[in-house]
Amino acid sequence: MQLFPKIPLADWVDRFVDMLTDNLEPLFDGITSGIDWFVEGIVSILAFPPALVLIAIFTILAWWSSRWPVAIFTFLGLLLIDNLGYWDPTLDTLALVLTSVIISIILGVPLGIWASQSDRFRGIITPILDFMQTMPAFVYLIPAILFFGIGMVPGIIASVIFAMPPTIRLTNLGIRQVPEDLIEASNAFGSTTKQKLFKIQLPLATPTIMAGINQSIMLSLSMVVIASLVGAPGLGADVYRAVTQIKVGIGFEAGLAIVILAIMLDRISQNIGKTKN
Amino acid sequence: MEKAKITVKDVTKVFGKSPKQAVKLLDQGKSKSEILKETGNTVGVNRASFDVYPGEIFVIMGLSGSGKSTLVRLLNRLIEPTSGQVLIDDEDIVRMKPEQLREVRRKKLSMVFQRFALFPHRTVLENTEYGLEVQNIGKENRAKKAQESLELVGLKGYENSFPSELSGGMQQRVGLARALANDPDVLLMDEAFSALDPLIRKDMQDELLELQESMEKTIVFITHDLDEALRIGDRIALMKDGSIVQIGSPEEIMTNPANDYVERFVEDVDLSKVLTASNVMKRAETLRADRGPRVALQLMKDKGLSSLYIVDKKQKLLGAITADDAAKAIDSQKDINDILITDLHTVTPDTLLTDMFTKMADSSLPLPVIDEADKFKGIIVRGAVIGALAGNETESTKSEVS
Known part of the structure; x- marks a missing residue:
């Protein structure tokens, strides 16, 4: 009884994705090997020192950026993870999170700056960001597999898509929130757009931008289990395995490790933003 | 007659969607409120014309909403004029390309703001250096000039403080030092002392007059305070609803108000502070x-x-x-x-x-x-x-x- 025939949206999307895979394969291959190389690099750096040394480094980082309660939490939390035998998957997860956050910053901060300078660009990017954040994250996994195969890389791509919007949004917001009279003063003394951006707007927007990056870290952590569905190694894979085999204990252990990692990264990244100003 | 430093000719600013239409209505003699009703545009400044001579303190005064803050921003084009000319040393600011305008702002015009507008992430010295820094003047040279400027306003020893650590009066001294550091010909002061409490305001007025004795800058000073205008102004322009209603020396304004508006304005003034021997x-x-x-x-x-x-x-x-x-x-x-x-x-x-x-x-x-x-x-x-x-x-x- 339909008045109009069903719009074949699914077919269109399929055909579009097919076209991309056919035509842009070299590009996707390049991205895949690039990201792969980067993640491997991070994992091998993290895995190079003994667990205790890395725990000490993180504890010092937490103590320097935050206060001693965070440092104690970091120390005990990481010791617990090591004791439970989740050290290697934790490093994989950490590498996944760090890589997607670094990509989010490299892409997100310039896009945010652009959005702050151009109302038109902001108008274009805002609905795209809404789409990226509200489309269920699982959906990204399907084309990610097609484009980037199985493993760490499609997981990272899906994480970046999901985690990058806050960095873009808050960079834009932070720059736009710089008080009007400071912008006026900067203009009145004959600043160029670039001078105004680097001497006034970005320094004053830093706390807001750091809040955005903090959000991106938390969102990409929330993607680790989903990323494991496409074969990304790490704590997410342990959780996923525990779910499929209905092993409550293991699921709890792996989940707890993710929580410890999340709290540690959240506190450290939050406080780095504060101490800078 | 001495040559004017700044000549403002028929400068108009209309805020809204159809400013050109509003300018036409202004030329037909319609009032600000009529234009707002008919077109929805707000007339900020209505065909203001005046000359400012080298070395004088020219005060533009009016109540809030009279367009005085808009007018001063038209002089350095922080706000784009809808029509008219602003000549500084015979060069029309309104027609300048962005690079030329930047050059004029860097070398000839400085501004002091009502709420100080100091950069909170920079020290007092770094704030003072800002105008020199954007000209890419070397670090040592600009620190030296900024230092001199800070000494001039009596802030020696506060170079490494942050603005938030200073009182309002001291913050505005930094604002003044920043404006003086690049040795401009013209100082635009937008309600520069209005945010300060009365005693400090009077001190700052005295100091400005004292500094002016030796600097001889051309100063355009915006205020809503008639006492302040009478105290520091060599000449005063009175604004109402975006138009300049009278320009004259303090005494001319006091003794010869051009219309009822000016008269009402000046009637509460303590004459003993205006009239001289x-x-x-x-x-x-x-x-x-x-x-x-x-x-x-x-x-x-x-x-x-x-x-x-x-x-x-x-x-x-x-x-x-x-x-x-x-x-x-x-x-x-x-x-x-x-x-x-x-x-x-x-x-x-x-x-x-x-x-x-x-x-x-x-x-x-x-x-x-x-x-x-x-x-x-x-x-x-x-x-x-x-x-x-x-x-x-x-x-x-x-x-x-x-």
């Missing part, structure tokens, strides 16, 4: 010191005076004598010099009435007015002062009744 001075009889007491007494009798001022050949004031003393001197065969009263309180022609009240109370004789060369110009009698102060009151009561 030259406004109430009377001509007085003088006598050369080489004449005898007999001549002096005769002169006083003829004119009905009880005292007389004695000058030398060059009209320099030597002192005064009273009729009683002159009569005694004739009896005892003394000279005028023997009965001369020399410890007289004197005032200069530009002394404000408010500053001569104590002197008047202290002396039994009228106050002599002398210029910088001690030349006798006239006298101040109490009646004239009271008359001048009362004159305003009767006038303003009249305008209230009518």
